[in-house]
Amino acid sequence: MAEHLAGARPGAGGPPGPRPAWAEVDLAAVRHNAALLRAVCAPARLCAVVKADGYGHGAVAVATAALEAGASWLAVALVEEGAALRRAGIEAPVLLLSEPPPEAMEAVVAERLTPTVYTRPGAGALADAARQARRVVDAHVKVDTGMHRVGADPEDVAEVVGAVVGGSSLRFAGLWTHLAVADGTAEEDRTFTDRQIDRFDDVRAVLADAGLEPQLLHAANSAGALCHPRSRLDLVRCGIALYGLLPSPALAGAFEEAADAAGLEEGLRPVLSLKARVSMVRVLEAGERPSYGRRYPLPETSVVATVPLGYADGVPRRYFEAGGTVLVGGRRRPLAGTVTMDQILVDCGPDPEVRAGDEVVLIGDQGAGSLSAWDWATVLETIAYEVVCGIGPRVPRVVVDSGAGPPATGAAGPGRAAAPAGRLTDRAAGERSQAEDRGGR
């Protein structure tokens, strides 16, 4: 017996287009998280990191909500990402986190972005572009204190700053660095982070002795902002926490201390939920093996639900063999075989209640059930960053605002998102028990 979505019972809310699969992005949760980060890190100001299309959430919507909640800066990786924010009418300062190639400097100036530079040729190309545009452009200089990805070596920083202040078209507006293991809880990691901040301070002091003092010093990502008060300086550059996710489940305790110190009642709220509707159900007998490769023998006669999201949408093919689950009827259900490009199959057990059209939650809350991006990351042996950034462009982002009530903001959507307002302890403690610390973006 099989039932298809065409004949299914209608449900409340749903996708914005024909395909019954969507990601809900709750702007109230973004505002909540931004306000929380500001409260924890004050007097440091907040820079909302919205690169990679806002970690897969939608950069413009997230940036707008974060600015509404008091973020003063935005940061992106690419000139193209900054230009997209400007096209959307966003006027806030936008920091570029890597030095753009020389040929991109004209666009940097035209889009009024704030570039980071860390090479003499980079600073020179920026100075030329600013001069040609008859503008004075703010530049931030990045120093490599131990991450060893990009940035000037401490001994070369004075030369780069010299190239910035040498002409009249650039202003030395910021000095910054990036922390490699701020999310680590081992003593070694904490010591390394301290050493990075010490090195940064030494560079700052040498420049200050030469009369070179920028307006803004910054070093902290989310983990630094939450767990290393010394790194907060003038500005914290937060990405993952803005999206309601801890940088590492192992930081739950440290985060709670920081939240308590700031007198906060509530923790971070996850911003994104990934949802779909069951497109087909069939009852299969024990021993049947659904999907490619026939790798999963059903342990008992079961309702198997087809759900229209697959590896082309960010459900990794490995999710099946890793033991990943999804929520149907408020309960975690295992996949019933290999993830395919556009669809997954779910073993709902001998549950007669599951019908075509029922809501499936892949990330988010449903009834008493909950599945977080960190739950996915734990079974997939990765980090939540990769999970949310991996949700593909085929999945429509439905912007909702659980704080404003209907009508929804932005794209047509299902109205209020289920934004869990629970204290951070429950969710974070669960995460902590499931995963150990793993760094690296």
Ligand SMILES: Cc1ncc(COP(=O)(O)O)c(C=O)c1O
């Ligand atoms: C230079 C820089 N700063 C800040 C961030 C934000 O990091 P997080 O998402 O851990 O807050 C990133 C993200 O990778 C980054 O590359």
